[in-house]
Amino acid sequence: xxxxxxxxxxxxxxxxxxxxxxxxxxxxxxxxxxxxxxxxxxxxxxxxxxxxxxxxxxxxxxxxxxxxxxxxxxxxxxxxxxxxxxxxxxxxxxxxxxxxxxxxxxxxxxxxxxxxxxxxxxxxxxxxxxxxxxxxxxxxxxxxxxxxxxxxxxxxxxxxxxxxxxxxxxxxxxxxxxxxxxxxxxxxxxxxxx
Amino acid sequence: xxxxxxxxxxxxxxxxxxxxxxxxxxxxxxxxxxxxxxxxxxxxxxxxxxxxxxxxxxxxxxxxxxxxxxxxxxxxxxxxxxxxxxxxxxxxxxxxxxxxxxxxxxxxxxxxxxxxxxxxxxxxxxxxxxxxxxxxxxxxxxxxxxxxxxxxxxxxxxxxxxxxxxxxxxxxxxxxxxxxxxxxxxxxxxxxxxxxxxxxxxxxxxxxxxxxxxxxxxxxxxxxxxxxxxxxxxxxxxxxxxxxxxxxxxxxxxxxxxxxxxxxxxxxxxxxxxxxxxxxxxxxxxxxxxxxxxxxxxxxxxxxxxxxxxxxxxxxxxxxxxxxxxxxxxxxxxxxxxxxxxxxxxxxxxxxxxxxxxxxxxxxxxxxxxxxxxxxxxxxxxxxxxxxxxxxxxxxxx
Numbered sequence: 001x002x003x004x005x006x007x008x009x010x011x012x013x014x015x016x017x018x019x020x021x022x023x024x025x026x027x028x029x030x031x032x033x034x035x036x037x038x039x040x041x042x043x044x045x046x047x048x049x050x051x052x053x054x055x056x057x058x059x060x061x062x063x064x065x066x067x068x069x070x071x072x073x074x075x076x077x078x079x080x081x082x083x084x085x086x087x088x089x090x091x092x093x094x095x096x097x098x099x100x101x102x103x104x105x106x107x108x109x110x111x112x113x114x115x116x117x118x119x120x121x122x123x124x125x126x127x128x129x130x131x132x133x134x135x136x137x138x139x140x141x142x143x144x145x146x147x148x149x150x151x152x153x154x155x156x157x158x159x160x161x162x163x164x165x166x167x168x169x170x171x172x173x174x175x176x177x178x179x180x181x182x183x184x185x186x187x188x189x190x191x192x193x194x
Numbered sequence: 195x196x197x198x199x200x201x202x203x204x205x206x207x208x209x210x211x212x213x214x215x216x217x218x219x220x221x222x223x224x225x226x227x228x229x230x231x232x233x234x235x236x237x238x239x240x241x242x243x244x245x246x247x248x249x250x251x252x253x254x255x256x257x258x259x260x261x262x263x264x265x266x267x268x269x270x271x272x273x274x275x276x277x278x279x280x281x282x283x284x285x286x287x288x289x290x291x292x293x294x295x296x297x298x299x300x301x302x303x304x305x306x307x308x309x310x311x312x313x314x315x316x317x318x319x320x321x322x323x324x325x326x327x328x329x330x331x332x333x334x335x336x337x338x339x340x341x342x343x344x345x346x347x348x349x350x351x352x353x354x355x356x357x358x359x360x361x362x363x364x365x366x367x368x369x370x371x372x373x374x375x376x377x378x379x380x381x382x383x384x385x386x387x388x389x390x391x392x393x394x395x396x397x398x399x400x401x402x403x404x405x406x407x408x409x410x411x412x413x414x415x416x417x418x419x420x421x422x423x424x425x426x427x428x429x430x431x432x433x434x435x436x437x438x439x440x441x442x443x444x445x446x447x448x449x450x451x452x453x454x455x456x457x458x459x460x461x462x463x464x465x466x467x468x469x470x471x472x473x474x475x476x477x478x479x480x481x482x483x484x485x486x487x488x489x490x491x492x493x494x495x496x497x498x499x500x501x502x503x504x505x506x507x508x509x510x511x512x513x514x515x516x517x518x519x520x521x522x523x524x525x526x527x528x529x530x531x532x533x534x535x536x537x538x539x540x541x542x543x544x545x546x547x548x549x550x551x552x553x554x555x556x557x558x559x560x561x562x563x564x565x566x567x568x569x570x571x572x573x574x575x576x577x578x579x580x581x582x583x584x585x586x587x588x589x590x591x592x
Contacts, residue, residue: 032298032525060441062554066541075266076545095438100460102526123440126562149255158263165267172538
């Protein structure tokens with residue numbers, strides 16, 4: 001019983017939090033239990049400062065990017081055409097409730113640079129280094145924007161949609177085919193048929 | 195424990211000072227990537243002055259497998275095979291947030307029995323992960339005995355996991371909308387299909403009682419050991435503020451005194467039906483991190499014992515289309531994994547696979563504090579601090 005009460009309490013707290021975010025930021029959405037704020041690139045840093053200070057979102061969860069493009073070399077292209085761009089996502093949360101906010105901003109592919117968050121959240125350091133090597137996004141004023149995972153002499157940005165998965169070119173993914181018999185089995189079937 | 199020494203007033207190794215002052219130069223020391231205490235292939239480039247570390251730069255990527263890219267060319271049911279291998283010490287727990295995210299986007303209600311099975315196996319994964327920690331951490335700082343006890347007891351839990359899922363490390367057991375029926379369990383048209391092997395409840399009860407006993411043994415054998423205390427108490431102190439800023443989660447965050455556990459806060463699995471405590475630490479040192487994890491094993495065993503008592507009957511799989519297509523949408527689902535918060539940001543464009551899958555792993559953020567924690571520490575403490583963070587390189591590099 002106790003736990004049931006706690007849950008309803010959380011629920012009303014969460015609704016209050018979502019309402020306060022939605023009244024403070026213009027462009028927000030709440031779908032599939034995920035609260036997302038879309039901000040302009042110029043207010044990227046300020047948004048995080050406000051979220052940290054006024055909304056008590058002091059837990060830096062993660063930062064990453066999305067490559068939006070209609071021509072893709074790996075995977076499926078979006079069904080509806082999109083404007084080619086990079087979307088930067090960051091996730092902040094609280095450590096006394098389940099409240100969580102995803103901040104999003106869109107930057108152009110030609111001028112792929114954005115101010116670094118390291119001064120607001122020191123934990124953004126490694127996340128930004130990863131986004132830099134994977135997408136080729138330049139984080140301005142980052143203290144050490146070197147490669148994190150990839151070798152220093154690696155060329156290309158693997159998570160770009162234009163980056164081919166070479167192993168897939170050499171040998172198509174066997175999972176593409178729906179369940180089929182093992183080679184031995186199919187031979188047996190042929191013999192029976194003939 | 196002997197009465198001659200009060201553990202609270204012990205001369206700590208970290209406070210011990212060298213009596214002779216010798217002029218020394220900074221030396222660059224390369225630790226790893228193949229070093230037993232690095233839990234895989236982490237490389238640290240440390241600048242040391244004598245025994246004191248002046249700075250540390252972790253070098254990652256030796257285990258980078260590019261799962262975020264690989265997920266883009268796979269269908270949703272195929273992705274679970276990948277995510278099993280992120281944190282291989284608790285493979286089962288990795289599947290939960292991904293499957294829960296896909297179910298959220300598809301708006302599927304998972305049957306209660308399937309949720310209970312998921313919950314029991316997740317807690318078993320947590321126990322087995324903490325057993326590895328209780329073996330490896332003392333071993334790294336010189337205690338050889340615990341690992342033999344821990345591995346033996348862990349095997350009992352892994353046997354249970356294997357009897358249900360067929361795999362000890364990579365179960366690949368969750369399906370969108372439920373869990374996999376046991377192989378050879380009979381026709382699925384029956385009302386109650388056999389999803390758990392015969393004797394599972396009895397074996398679980400026996401194993402959990404053994405776990406509870408093992409925790410008592412560890413608290414006595416490891417926690418009561420004066421050498422262990424001297425090596426871990428007041429070593430590698432992490433404050434709450436630094437932990438939050440770097441996104442450090444899980445037992446490490448709780449050891450720093452933050453009472454935050456997604457099992458209590460979130461509803462990805464029906465944890466609200468069970469009675470359990472969140473162990474927290476006071477000082478945020480290596481000893482607290484050990485003690486929080488060890489107490490957690492007790493709570494996990496308690497949850498499992500409660501769950502098998504009131505296990506609901508019914509189906510284990512919701513109705514799903516034959517070809518899984520996830521409608522357009524974005525969601526972030528996170529779960530409390532043994533190592534901390536693990537989450538998946540799924541961007542679906544309505545296709546067979548995700549358009550983009552961001553994988554947030556616990557160990558990545560957890561070891562990003564290494565440069566701060568190791569600055570000014572003694573070289574022998576480096577091993578204690580790294581061991582107490584309990585990271586897995588697959589979870590760091592993805």
